[in-house]
Amino acid sequence: MLQNIIICLIIGYLCGCLSTAYFIGKANHIDIRKYGSGNAGTTNAMRLLGVKAGLLTFLGDALKAFIPILLITYVFFKQDPNVNLLALYTGLGVVVGHNFPFWLRFKGGKGIAATGGVILAFDWRIGLAAFIVFVLSVAITRYVSVGSLLISLLFPIGVLIIYPGDIHMLLVSVIFTVLAFIRHRTNIKRLMNGTENKLGQKAKVEEK
Secondary structure, three states, rough: HHHHHHHHHHHHHHHHHHOOOHHHHHHHOOOHHHHHOOOOOHHHHHHHHHHHHHHHHHHHHHHHHHHHHHHHHHOOOOOOHHHHHHHHHHHHHHHHHHHHOOHOOOOOOOHHHHHHHHHHOOOOOHHHOOOOOOOHHHHHHHHHHHHHHHHHHHHHHHHHHHHHOOHHHHHHHHHHHHHHHHHHHHHHHHHHHHOOOOOOOOOOOOOO
């Protein structure tokens, strides 16, 4: 079991290291980590390069989690009785790789689009609930960070409801929440101070 967990974490991490925002930024002749918030993720890409770049970043980051989890679940470990747990560990590896890609000196994104891909591939019911919560919370507050934090909280709640009694899966899902809050600590401070950027605000492409 431990060997399979390690394999899934490694596969996930390598997939997560494929930084969509970085590649899109390079296609536009910038290192996105040096502009705006410095975050290699969907929101920063959208603010710096426009809606199309943001959507492409979101799609790429979600798919790099969605695809390997499906492969783990339905191809590589489909006969394993712990396949759902292995899927979660694969997703965890993706988020860690996205947040801390070794080839970019461990400076990546915040992992929310990747987490969304994990949730949807893991269980579509939790994924649907997360999508609804994200859309509604962002529409009401205009803060992407609020929606991001809420879906990270929803993940372990969904696991607890749909997979009651599976403490191991619950603990792994809680790690996603912890990672999200750690990566959003500056956003949380700005939310508390009332200085957080709202959806639609553009950032100037000026190097830091």
